[in-house]
Amino acid sequence: MPVRTRPDLYGLAGFKTVPIPAGTTELASNELPFGPLGSVRAAVARAAGGVHRYPDNSGRLLRECLADRFGAPVTQVSLGAGSIALCLQLAQLTSAPGDEILFPRPSFEAYSLIARTVGATARPVPLRPDGRVDLVALAAAVNDRTRLVFVCTPNNPTGGVLGRAELEKFFDAVPEDVLIVLDEAYWEFVRYPDALDGMAYVRDQAAAGRDNLVALRTFSKAFGLAGMRIGYSLSSEDIAERLRRLALPYSVGTVAQAAAVASLEADQELRQRCDEVVEQRELLRGELVGLGYRVPESGANFLWLGLGRHADLFRQHCLERRVLVKSFPGEGVRVTVGNATENDRFLSAVREFELPGMAS
Known part of the structure; x- marks a missing residue:
């Protein structure tokens, strides 16, 4: 006899994560690009x-x-x-x-x-x-x-x-x-x-x-x-x-x-780190807008690309170039703001992505 469990939880998807290949630039989880002070x-x-x-x-x-x-x-x-x-x-x-x-x-x-x-x-x-x-x-x-x-x-x-x-x-x-x-x-x-x-x-x-x-x-x-x-x-x-x-x-x-x-x-040092992230955020957003993407202003350490049905395709494209971003299927892609090197790697992948009529 099977153990009786809550039937309303049978279809629960859970909080999913994916394996990250070695050498991948991780821009999917909104983590700080710096190690501990x-x-x-x-x-x-x-x-x-x-x-x-x-x-x-x-x-x-x-x-x-x-x-x-x-x-x-x-x-x-x-x-x-x-x-x-x-x-x-x-x-x-x-x-x-x-x-x-x-x-x-x-x-x-x-x-x-x-x-x-x-x-x-x-x-x-x-x-x-x-x-x-x-x-x-x-x-x-x-x-x-x-x-x-x-x-x-x-x-x-x-x-x-x-x-x-x-x-x-x-x-x-x-x-x-x-x-x-x-x-x-x-x-x-x-x-x-x-x-x-x-x-x-x-x-x-x-x-x-x-x-x-x-x-x-x-x-x-x-x-x-x-x-x-x-x-x-x-x-x-x-x-x-x-x-x-x-x-x-x-x-x-x-x-x-x-x-x-x-x-x-260590509040002052951490504030300086946040300022660096904000500076990189604005630089990254400016580059993406310049490439034709509609990127809303962000108050966080990530940016949103409203790619709609192309979100998964964009994520896979980036992953093939060893850059991991977060896809929300059918809606868009969230990309964490990394350090300058990480952001440049992401932008290199973006420049190789062709999408007719950029979605907003």
Whole structure:
């Protein structure tokens, strides 16, 4: 007799990755093109000496550092094994079979997976034609079954950044019993003066008594700790406490916590690295536009090529030239901004790609 499992998960595709051939320029996962700073390496080495002991399950030191950084009470800060873990915990906290979780499409691929994992209905809402999140349509899609709304800004994979005024209007349009999650995984690469700083906004709103807003960020992108798996959130004290209760015990490791603290202490050096990525982003976008591609402005460490049905063909073309990019079949291609050498390799592949009537 076969083991009885949940039939609603039979068709779950999972979060897919692909084997990467040796010598490939990796521009598919939005990773930082730099290795850890020397001070972070040293902190990792020191922490490694204590890995025979369980990590601090409360993550107290890191949470205190983050609280100081954002001027918020430490009781409002939560940690997770990547911000994706916090996304799952928020879904577990709010949603059950029969409930709905809303998110833009295309956006972070894990949103749909997370919704199905908790038994909720995933309800994607298409982006605007310019590749930005359609907040009007997203608000209109909220109904009595909606429990959670993910808003990714800058949006992954299109890079669009949402402004303060439009987000505040959206917040006011969504009932206060629906949890809104601002996923700001790429915030450190934003250079738009009218962008809303989710951490500061959630801090102020929580102080005023509003508890249906959560801001997420990660150490995987700008801080270059993708292999460590550590992210964090800021929310009301009540939501933060519930998140900590839901977290798997000891899921944020000793080395990851030490690396994150050291990264926060090296803030100026990391800002300079982000500035380098932003500079390369604008140079790369300019080259692509010059080649005839329509590339929307991005506030992240990646660019979006709306190639439509040609997306897979473009990805395969690049892979044959040992450059790995991310295809969203039927929609487009996302390319991570690498260092100058990596970007030049990508551009060399692009120049050899022939596409009649470039898709937008």
